[in-house]
Amino acid sequence: MQVNDIIHGFRLLRQEQVKEAASEAFEFQHVKSGARLLYLKNTDDNKVFSISFRTPPTDDTGVPHIIEHSTLCGSRKFPLKEPFVELVKGSLNTFLNAMTYPDKTMYPVASCNDKDFHNLMDVYLDAVFYPSIYDNEEILMQEGWHYEIESPEEPLKYSGVVYNEMKGALSSPEDLLENQVMREMFPDNTYSCESGGNPKAIPNLTYQQFIDFHKKYYSPANSYIYLYGDMDIEEQLAFIDSEYLSNFDIVEVDSAIPLQAAFNEVKQVEDSYPIGEDEPEDSRTFLSYNLVMAQAGEHELINAIGLLEQALLKTPAAPLRKALIDAGLGMDVSSHFETNVLQPYLSITVNGAEADKAGKFRQVLHDTLAELVENGIDRTILEAALNLMEFQLREADFGSYPKGLIYNIMLMTNWLYDKDPLEKLRYEADLQDLRSKLATDYYEQLLKKYFLENNFAVSVVMKPDKTLADRQEAALAEELAAKKAAMSEAEIQAVIENTARLKLRQQTPDSPEALATIPLLKIEDINPEPKHIPLEERQIEGVKVLYTPAETNGIVYLNLYFRADVIPQELVPYAYLFSDIIGLVDTESSTYEDMTNRVNMHTGGITFSLENLTLEGVADSLQPIFRVSAKAFMRKLPELAEIIGELLNETKFDDKKRILELMQQNRSEFELEMLQSPVQVALARLNSFISKAGAYNEQGELSSYPLLKKLTDEFDANADEFCGKLAQVMSLLFSTKRLTIGVTIEESNYAAFADGMKPLLLKLQENTEADRAEAVAYNFQPAPQQEGLLSSSQVQYVAKGANLYRLGYELTGAYRVLEMLLKYEYFWIKIRVQGGAYGAMTRFxxxxxxxxxxxxxxxxAETVAVFDGTAEFLRNFEASDREMVKYIIGAISGIDTPLTPRLLGATAQRMYFRGITYESRQKRRTELLKTTVEDIRALAPAIAACMAENNLCVFGNGTVIKENEGLFGRLTNVLE
Structure with missing residues (x-):
């Protein structure tokens, strides 16, 4: 292909190498439709396709978000109610979702299977260009909002998936704060609007507005198509052209986002967020300072600000963070540099503060920045931040997310605003440029111009309000009552009929003919054998090594596993707090600031965690492990070993001021996490009712909050005892007699790795007290419980479960199929589609x-009834052979996810500790692939027995939980 060639309707605009992404880039424009297309050619078999649209909202109705949901509810070629769900059930996808941002909507898919990749691309293109929303108003009712009433006597209410999703999202004070910041920062353009939708405004969205938004923005001329990976690009271009883009002509789409004019002076705003009536108000205010720093495409500036954020705010050694903490403004400091908008902005937030500290907060910010400008930023801190940035860029490890997907999201931060998308993937010159400027006053001048002298800023004080939630609920009830009172009998009857029509549509299954339109792989397309996950047992100085050979580009991925069964039961909560503190306090040889800089200078990070690696097939197994995880370039192994040795042998717990700071930060993070990830809180609590390992783990979850609260509220009285217990935990843990090393690295580097580890092992052998420690017996006694966790959340997280083995049942491969069909069939229909929840899931x-x-x-209560009805659903379960194949393939996709080198090694090590062998994996896989309708029905007694145990935990709205008090044996105020 040559530049200006037209290939299947696409003109090649440029072709360039992007060595940092190991790719060759081809940028096209479709001649007839105007669609843009970017292809990154490389050897990655985890292929990615995405189509995105610029979708700037003009109000808070959430129309971009609702359309994102709704386009995947049927289309021209795939006239089902839920093609997305049918795809998930029967695809080998490695990613399948859609995302709404403040100004764009993205529809990405990924798969390692060529046929599957083509199928996913076809369904998504048909969904965005030919959705069924034009013929079915019920799609907006289901996914967005609708009035719901089944008889004239009932009160009117709102329901809808996005409506309830956003009630949950905007229960989090962090999300409410971000919403307020955007509204105040960009009052004159699209960013003042909530693209996800504000529940107060969502019911203002009309069907015509909904349709008009799609007509305007979902045009190829407003689209950004992205392809990544090892594929026949001409084949893909031919398909996209002939099946889709050739049907459209270029049109003018006014989706440009105007720049927000800078302010003449800093805005100061106050707002509030709801908390529960029994929650404390003290130290719950957010103080936030937000500065617009750049425009999309100002690559050098954006990189430099990102580096400054890391250096000044992101580490314990960060001077601006330290100044804010030392000033006693609040419990914790956080920051976020938002680059997914036209005008990137930096947010600096103090959590756990008081409203009367707002002036002091701004003064400390100003004075600290002025001092840094005057005296200079410590180059050690900047260089450490730069080294960490370089490590992360070169590693390019995005966990379970496909690399091509993350590249897509990165480049959209330029491409969407008509800037060079490839610039976001290149970093070699950027690193060199950032490093060269360390010898100048460039960074100080940036602080002066963009921090100190920048009035394009908003200062927000967000206070807790105990009565706000009740006032909002009362206002909503009053609004709905007034709307109903204003309706005629005929209008009420119309709402009843609409509700009935929607429920009928939801309950009516798709026809076999419609289901057959979704392309499906065959069982024969699936490898009958599980992936080989390599692990070799070796030794270094008598210590067992679990070695996974992999191409890591010279990075060593290291895990040190110390058996933690020497920690007495009464010290387990302190062991969890110990894992949060180690590495963040002084050692005998280093201050914590110096240690932070050394870690960032020489490694890609060191983390500590206490976890349970339970045994496969064993009820109530308890195998606590203290894990030290680290990564570094091989050339930095000596420094890594020295740092770890110092942390494990020399950490001190005598700086009480520092330890109080860390406990306050921990508490603040915990309180935010409650409403940010409540589903994890509910699951952890439920798990503590059903297994010993769950009860152990929960000592580091909600059960630890009273201890955290006591320590922070009464620290002086408890400091000596607390510090002593931390030292006791440390004295017990770090013995080479209980150590197993896990490492992932190239074979060619293994010998050097073994030599490099010997000094660390010799240092650990000095821990004679730890060597003498012996395993203890634990007395965790899980028993059936029903607990309601009361909060200010506007929605619920309902969890129910039990242990199959304890009830005498075996876990087979059929349960993986059951996970898939419950999540995307029974629960999807009953809890999401009919119940209006965002979703439900299962864990086996x-x-x-x-x-x-x-x-x-x-x-x-309705969701509890659905869970309790699962066994009956299974007893009567029916599915065609084709449907069973779909569930099986969907279950396999969750097992065969590609693994990065880091995850490959970590997975091999976890399997070793849990006793998961290749043979047991093969047995489960064979069972999964052979699962029949009869096998699913045969699981009904086990599920019935589990539900009969009546282990229940609900995290949710305090009023709703109290209204259902009869379901619970105990009600707990989560933050009391």
Missing amino acids: NSDGDMMFVSYRDPNL
């Missing part, structure tokens, strides 16, 4: 723990 763990959970759920 290899230690026998099974859990059901709903999330962002407007219901409570």
